[in-house]
Amino acid sequence: MDVLHFLFGVFGNATALFLFLAPTITFKRIIRSKSTEQFSGIPYVMTLLNCLLSAWYGLPFVSKNNILVSTINGAGAVIETIYVVVFIIYAAKKEKGKILGLLTLVLAIFTGVALVSLCALHGNARKLFCGCAAAIFSIIMYGSPLSIMRTVIKTKSVEYMPFFLSLFVFLCGTSWFVYGLLGRDPFVAVPNGVGCGLGAIQLILYFIYRDNKGEAKKPISAPSLEMGPGKNPPREAVGRTSVDDFSVHVTFFAASSLITC
DSSP states (O other): OHHHHHHHHHHHHHHHHHHHHTTHHHHHHHHHHTSOTTOOSHHHHHHHHHHHHHHHHTSTTTSTTOHHHHHHHHHHHHHHHHHHHHHHHHSOHHHHHHHHHHHHHHHHHHHHHHHHHHHTOOHHHHHHHHHHHHHHHHHHHHHTTHHHHHHHHHHTOOTTSOHHHHHHHHHHHHHHHHHHHHTTOHHHHHHHHHHHHHHHHHHHHHHHHGGGTTTSOOOTTOOOSSSOTTOOOOGGGTTSOOOHHHHHHHOOOOOOSOOOO
């Protein structure tokens, strides 16, 4: 049982790392153009909060036998911090102020959770408090691709839902779901069970509409996996497969999801 628990945790680390690194394609473009264009920075900041809370929950003095939860979310927090810093550097003044404000709020929330859990709570109460905080944000992150699935059904096209990212969402959610079950930890099992189910639905949709990829009429304002929902993609982005916000929405996590607690 302990060996299986460890193996599923390692596999979960690997799949989650893939989801965390998926947005590097977008950030290469941002650095080259020295502009964030119409990309949204909000998912990266929120994913950072999810990673911080999940990494905190996995520490031994909060929950036992969950160090693998901390390792991947610690790595995810570093990666998301880099994304946020790059985004702030190249964002327009108005957008920069908005992201800085949101980042301040995120850090304040995490600091508050950490201080309360350290100073006011002990034992199971500490685990319950931190686990609930991490699980709530993980479920929110896993639920974000619902808008993408709605677009796929509406357009009958999977252009905005790349197969391999959908596959890794499913594999990541499944591995952490089993990890949580083996470790008898509902704060890991429940949100990742949700992620596993949503990943399975994405794969089903992909196989239903896979023959229509790129053929259906694509609405300009469709919430592509690269743009934030409701934003119009730049002209050069129309008609090509996008991969950005999909990864951050599920990490958030996947990937994501994020992805852990």
